[in-house]
Amino acid sequence: MLYLVDEQRPVDRYINAAGKLWEQSDPAATLIQTLEVQSLSGACLGLIVLPTHPLRVAWQQGFDLMVAT
Numbered sequence: 001m002l003y004l005v006d007e008q009r010p011v012d013r014y015i016n017a018a019g020k021l022w023e024q025s026d027p028a029a030t031l032i033q034t035l036e037v038q039s040l041s042g043a044c045l046g047l048i049v050l051p052t053h054p055l056r057v058a059w060q061q062g063f064d065l066m067v068a069t
Contacts, residue, residue: 011061018054 022030033053037045049056 008061008065011057015054015058015061 018032031047033050033056035048035050037048039045051057051060
């Protein structure tokens with residue numbers, strides 16, 4: 001279990017802070033904690049979502065809580 005801690009509040013605060021940031025800023029802000037994979041010509045081939053991306057953290061926390069019960 002990656003994000004399951006005795007207190008969920010730090011993870012919840014991180015996720016909520018990211019949500020507030022995304023509501024108030026440019027849509028490009030959602031690309032925090034991602035890596036863009038480009039071809040040699042510069043075309044975007046895809047994105048790698050890092051484990052610290054807020055949506056990834058939210059998914060992992062939900063999964064960890066589900067399997068813990």
